[in-house]
Amino acid sequence: MDIVALIQANILTPVVLFFILGIVAARIKSDLRIPEAISEFLPIYLLAAIGLHGGLEMRKTGFESMLVPLLVAVALSILMTLYHYQILHRLGKFNIFDSYALASTYGAVGAVTFSVGLSFLKSQGIESEGYIAAILATLEPIAFILAIFLTNMAVSKQMRTKKEPFVKNDLDKPVSGEEFGIALEQSKTKLLTVLRESITGKAIIILLGSIFIGYVIGEHGFAPIKIVFEDMFIAGIVIFLIEMGIIAGQRLDDIKKGGAFLIGFALAVPTINGLIGVLIATYLELSVGGAVMYGLLFASASFIAAPAVLRHTIPQAKPSLYITSALGITFPYIIIILLPVMLMVSTALHNMDAINLMGIFDQVLQ
Amino acid sequence: MKLFDVKLLTITCEILAQKNVLDILGKYNVSGYTLYEVEGDGSKGIRGQGFKNDKNVKIEVLLHQDKVEQIAEEIARTLFSDYAIILYVTDVNVLRPEKFS
Numbered sequence: 001m002d003i004v005a006l007i008q009a010n011i012l013t014p015v016v017l018f019f020i021l022g023i024v025a026a027r028i029k030s031d032l033r034i035p036e037a038i039s040e041f042l043p044i045y046l047l048a049a050i051g052l053h054g055g056l057e058m059r060k061t062g063f064e065s066m067l068v069p070l071l072v073a074v075a076l077s078i079l080m081t082l083y084h085y086q087i088l089h090r091l092g093k094f095n096i097f098d099s100y101a102l103a104s105t106y107g108a109v110g111a112v113t114f115s116v117g118l119s120f121l122k123s124q125g126i127e128s129e130g131y132i133a134a135i136l137a138t139l140e141p142i143a144f145i146l147a148i149f150l151t152n153m154a155v156s157k158q159m160r161t162k163k164e165p166f167v168k169n170d171l172d173k174p175v176s177g178e179e180f181g182i183a184l185e186q187s188k189t190k191l192l193t194v195l196r197e198s199i200t201g202k203a204i205i206i207l208l209g210s211i212f213i214g215y216v217i218g219e220h221g222f223a224p225i226k227i228v229f230e231d232m233f234i235a236g237i238v239i240f241l242i243e244m245g246i247i248a249g250q251r252l253d254d255i256k257k258g259g260a261f262l263i264g265f266a267l268a269v270p271t272i273n274g275l276i277g278v279l280i281a282t283y284l285e286l287s288v289g290g291a292v293m294y295g296l297l298f299a300s301a302s303f304i305a306a307p308a309v310l311r312h313t314i315p316q317a318k319p320s321l322y323i324t325s326a327l328g329i330t331f332p333y334i335i336i337i338l339l340p341v342m343l344m345v346s347t348a349l350h351n352m353d354a355i356n357l358m359g360i361f362d363q364v365l366q
Numbered sequence: 367m368k369l370f371d372v373k374l375l376t377i378t379c380e381i382l383a384q385k386n387v388l389d390i391l392g393k394y395n396v397s398g399y400t401l402y403e404v405e406g407d408g409s410k411g412i413r414g415q416g417f418k419n420d421k422n423v424k425i426e427v428l429l430h431q432d433k434v435e436q437i438a439e440e441i442a443r444t445l446f447s448d449y450a451i452i453l454y455v456t457d458v459n460v461l462r463p464e465k466f467s
Binding site for chain 2: 036250312316
């Protein structure tokens with residue numbers, strides 16, 4: 001299937017159509033809303049379903065095969081966040097705080113995007129490795145830890161270069177060495193609190209817990225809850241994406257404020273990161289679907305979990321920038337265009353591998 | 367019935383600043399507060415629709431004069447520049463002043 005046809009077919013899926021419906025509803029100022037309790041419940045449900053699915057798959061495949069992809073993913077996620085920062089700060093001329101915040105938003109994984117990816121593969125009838133859910137769970141705190149670490153660097157950098165208190169309103173008072181020490185101490189305590197909070201946060205707990213439960217119960221134990229956690233998975237995403245569409249639609253006007261550079265960044269960076277992920281996953285011998293999900297880990301930007309952390313760790317950054325670009329630009333781009341593209345690339349790479357392997361096989365025979 | 371003068375400190379802020387405000391209240395050993403989720407419009411645009419993290423909260427604290435000034439000063443100093451937040455102090459009367467410190 002050629003890429004345009006695949007994208008067209010992807011648009012005509014309930015997931016994407018309901019997302020677009022949400023955007024349209026928000027644009028024409030409809031009062032359509034998903035009740036708050038449901039839109040708070042659905043991310044938990046989606047993570048539980050992802051976790052259970054991952055745990056079940058890991059029971060079949062075991063842990064050994066996941067170690068290398070996991071370590072590579074952690075390294076990639078750190079490297080990518082760092083290069084995002086360089087691009088944003090040096091080329092985009094964003095200030096330190098906005099650059100760090102955006103860099104870690106795009107370095108973090110998007111659990112919603114991940115769910116859409118799973119449903120996309122499911123609709124294509126393609127399987128993916130279950131342990132990618134465990135990688136998702138590992139990358140989630142990594143992105144936060146990195147965000148906190150980067151903030152701390154920003155804090156001490158600002159203190160050292162300007163010799164001014166971190167808090168802008170305090171400019172009338174000169175800083176004494178003692179206050180400087182206290183401020184540094186405070187930023188360290190902040191680091192530990194946020195670290196603990198992100199690891200015990202609801203996303204990690206439900207995801208890791210579900211992976212564990214899925215692993216323990218196996219197919220037999222899963223059978224009675226399968227109707228909710230597997231058969232209704234796509235329906236859950238559809239309902240959640242109405243809400244995401246509405247929020248994205250409400251924020252569309254903010255996109256212009258971000259400027260052309262940010263729009264370019266929000267489209268180019270996920271594409272590059274996603275394709276790097278697919279390439280590496282193929283090299284690490286993940287399946288066609290697994291490579292797409294692996295690429296998606298790096299392509300996606302976090303728009304639910306990351307802003308909550310960033311608002312505390314980098315309060316100086318403008319949340320409208322990173323939420324709008326992640327949800328308003330990157331998310332629709334990924335679910336409509338990038339997913340089919342990554343699937344095409346992954347399929348092509350795997351076919352190439354197969355051809356190469358067969359070539360080698362032939363040579364050996366001769 | 368005898369009424370006593372105390373101050374009502376009201377803070378309306380984005381929900382993600384809630385913890386910072388409560389930490390400051392805790393630092394001054396405030397004996398209690400009331401908190402509720404609210405929506406509103408202001409310099410940061412309409413807030414409270416969409417994600418839970420976009421909501422606002424309103425925190426009310428009854429305090430004596432001296433403490434109100436310290437707390438308001440610290441909130442202004444540490445939070446005003448980065449968060450959507452407003453703060454005001456009103457005079458109120460209570461029956462049991464010893465309850466609020």
